[in-house]
Amino acid sequence: METNTNSGTNTDTIWIRAGRVLDPATGLDGVRDLWIRDGKIEKICMPEEWREGQEKGQGENPDGAETGCRVIDARGCYVMPGLIDLHVHLRDPGQEYKEDIETGGRAAARGGFTTICCMANTSPAADSPETIAYIREKAARVSPVQVIPVGAVTKGLAGEELTDMAALKAEGIGAVSEDGKSVMDAALCRRGMELAAELNLVTLAHCEHKGMQAGGVMNDGEVSRRLGLPGFCNGAEDIIAARDILLAEETGARLHLCHCSTAGSVELLRAAKKIGLPVTGEACPHHFTLTDEAVDGTDANFKMAPPLRAAADVEAIKRGLADGTLDCISTDHAPHAEFEKAKGMREAPCGIVGLETAVALTVSELVRPGVITPMQMAEKMSFNPARILGIDRGTLCEGAQADVTVIDPEEEYTIDKESFASKGRNTPFHGRRVHGRVKVTIVAGTPVFEA
Ligand code: DOR
Ligand code: ZN
Numbered sequence: 001m002e003t004n005t006n007s008g009t010n011t012d013t014i015w016i017r018a019g020r021v022l023d024p025a026t027g028l029d030g031v032r033d034l035w036i037r038d039g040k041i042e043k044i045c046m047p048e049e050w051r052e053g054q055e056k057g058q059g060e061n062p063d064g065a066e067t068g069c070r071v072i073d074a075r076g077c078y079v080m081p082g083l084i085d086l087h088v089h090l091r092d093p094g095q096e097y098k099e100d101i102e103t104g105g106r107a108a109a110r111g112g113f114t115t116i117c118c119m120a121n122t123s124p125a126a127d128s129p130e131t132i133a134y135i136r137e138k139a140a141r142v143s144p145v146q147v148i149p150v151g152a153v154t155k156g157l158a159g160e161e162l163t164d165m166a167a168l169k170a171e172g173i174g175a176v177s178e179d180g181k182s183v184m185d186a187a188l189c190r191r192g193m194e195l196a197a198e199l200n201l202v203t204l205a206h207c208e209h210k211g212m213q214a215g216g217v218m219n220d221g222e223v224s225r226r227l228g229l230p231g232f233c234n235g236a237e238d239i240i241a242a243r244d245i246l247l248a249e250e251t252g253a254r255l256h257l258c259h260c261s262t263a264g265s266v267e268l269l270r271a272a273k274k275i276g277l278p279v280t281g282e283a284c285p286h287h288f289t290l291t292d293e294a295v296d297g298t299d300a301n302f303k304m305a306p307p308l309r310a311a312a313d314v315e316a317i318k319r320g321l322a323d324g325t326l327d328c329i330s331t332d333h334a335p336h337a338e339f340e341k342a343k344g345m346r347e348a349p350c351g352i353v354g355l356e357t358a359v360a361l362t363v364s365e366l367v368r369p370g371v372i373t374p375m376q377m378a379e380k381m382s383f384n385p386a387r388i389l390g391i392d393r394g395t396l397c398e399g400a401q402a403d404v405t406v407i408d409p410e411e412e413y414t415i416d417k418e419s420f421a422s423k424g425r426n427t428p429f430h431g432r433r434v435h436g437r438v439k440v441t442i443v444a445g446t447p448v449f450e451a
Contacts, residue, residue: 012445013037018047019074019406022375023081024383025395029375034079036402039445043398070447072440074406080378081394082114082403082443084385086204086282087179087258087330088355090116090147093134094123099335099423101135104355105143107333107422109449111355112438114145114403115386115393117204120152121180127152127163132171144448145441146403148174148389150204153192159183165195174389177204179258180305182240184210186247193244193253202254202388205244207265208305212236217345219292219307227297229345232307238264245272248279256388257281259332261306263316270325280388281320282328285361286352288317290428300341300348301428304334318371327384329377331358335424353424361429363409363436374409402445411437 014036021032021044028044035042090104099107101118108116118135120126126135132149139147151168153176155161165176176196182205183189196203213236218224220231241257245268248255260266260281272279286304291311295302302308320326334351341348362381366372372380382405386394393403417430441449 012039013069014072014442014445014447015069016072016074016079016404016406019077019079020374021079021396022378023396024375024379025397028396034396034404036404036442036445039402041396041398041400041402044396072406076408076410077439078374078407078409079396080405080407081382081396082441083112083359083381083405084115084389084394085113085331085333085355085358086117086256086328086385086388088116088118088333089121089335089351090118091122091335092138093131097423098337101138101147102142103421103423104333104335105139105145105147107353107355107420109144109441109443110421110438111357112359112405112407112441113355114405114441114443115148115391116145117148117150117174117389119179120150120177121157125152125157126150127155127157129167129171132168132173136172145443148172150174150179151176153178153183153203154188157181159185159188162188162192162195165199165201169199169201173201174391175202175204177206177258179204179206181210182206182208186243189244190247190251193247193251193255197251197253200390202256204256204258205240206258207237207240207244209236209239212239216307217303218295219309221292221310223292223295227295229297232305234262234264234309234313237262237306238268241265241268245277245279249277254278259284259287259306259330260317260320260326261287261309261313263313266316266320266325270320273325280327280384281325282330283317283321283326284330284332285354285358285365286428288314288321289361289365294428295345297345299428300343300345301352301426303345303348303350304332304352305350318366321366321380322371327380327388329358329362329380330385331355333422335422336426338425341426352426352428353420353422355422356420357415357427357429359407359438360415360434360436363407364434367409368435402442404442405438406440408437408439409435411435413437
């Protein structure tokens with residue numbers, strides 16, 4: 001896989017040669033050339049065309065020298081619509097020592113993402129039009145990828161009073177969420193969903209019952225008992241997933257279950273879909289890659305909410321991804337500073353970074369072992385998140401904005417946290433051997449990352 005720039009006349013044109021083009025919108029899965037011009041997908045054609053044309057003396061030059069365009073040799077690579085992450089913590093405003101919109105945006109580009117949604121648990125929370133405007137304006141200036149702010153459901157994420165969601169929407173939020181917690185007052189949660197439904201905003205639900213979570217720092221089970229650490233039971237997730245599904249049915253709201261980690265929440269989502277409710281769900285790479293057996297009791301890079309669960313839960317997540325119950329793979333990218341994670345399992349904050357490891361873990365754990373197909377990967381990391389947000393992305397259709405991700409599924413390497421563009425180094429995957437390297441990320445026709 002090589003890229004070269006020819007300093008010709010036609011620098012706005014990119015020719016992605018002979019990759020495996022995967023477009024869930026049309027069902028196309030085949031080796032094609034993809035042409036980008038003026039920020040848009042211009043055409044997708046059989047790679048034979050230039051060869052045949054050459055023989056007839058009328059094809060474009062395969063190295064681009066004659067056309068002056070940029071050529072990306074994508075042989076052996078997946079060419080997907082730009083990846084979209086519904087679940088990112090950018091920490092900006094207020095906690096820029098952990099991450100900021102620029103470093104988070106660069107981490108996204110490096111991870112193959114062209115659009116990311118940033119969660120509302122900043123400082124101040126993303127609960128006012130001013131804060132939403134700040135995020136949007138800063139992102140437009142410094143982020144190489146598109147950033148869609150998520151608005152808070154309640155003011156200050158305090159669970160007491162709803163935000164002015166209409167005003168937040170006018171400033172550009174793409175969804176609402178209380179992520180980091182649930183709105184524990186069911187009546188208020190219901191009113192929030194009603195309001196979101198009126199505004200046609202999806203509610204992204206972090207399902208965690210505060211009382212049942214009960215100070216747990218890892219999954220409740222044999223491992224937590226062996227380590228003597230307080231556990232966090234599956235029921236704390238399942239009870240809120242069930243409640244929120246019921247509230248979605250009552251209010252007609254579109255509900256999306258964030259970071260499903262339990263067999264129970266997958267089963268609830270399956271049942272909700274079966275009766276036709278507009279409920280969707282996501283899983284994170286750490287929840288299909290690791291179990292609580294990975295927790296050693298000291299390293300807080302294995303601490304996140306929801307926690308790493310039991311093997312049966314991991315199997316249920318994989319089944320849910322395979323059969324379409326789980327619509328998306330999102331990262332829950334949650335950067336924290338080294339000194340914070342050094343506080344140990346009991347005291348350290350929850351969360352791990354994920355933007356720069358998601359593609360490799362998805363390829364290594366799901367695609368290569370045949371749990372999901374490459375097309376399903378494109379659905380779950382691009383097409384479905386776009387549909388859930390209701391945005392005009394996630395496709396390689398001719399005329400669409402040219403957001404494109406090129407991935408080499410065969411390339412093997414070792415994850416190195418020191419290479420991250422993110423300020424966060426809090427990953428449990430440092431040193432892990434993986435397959436699947438993001439080679440090029442293109443936003444609106446401009447390469448924003450190249451390996
Ligand atoms: O592990 C987590 N970290 N889970 C969350 O829901 C919030 C996130 C954070 O903001 O650090
Ligand atoms: Zn969350």
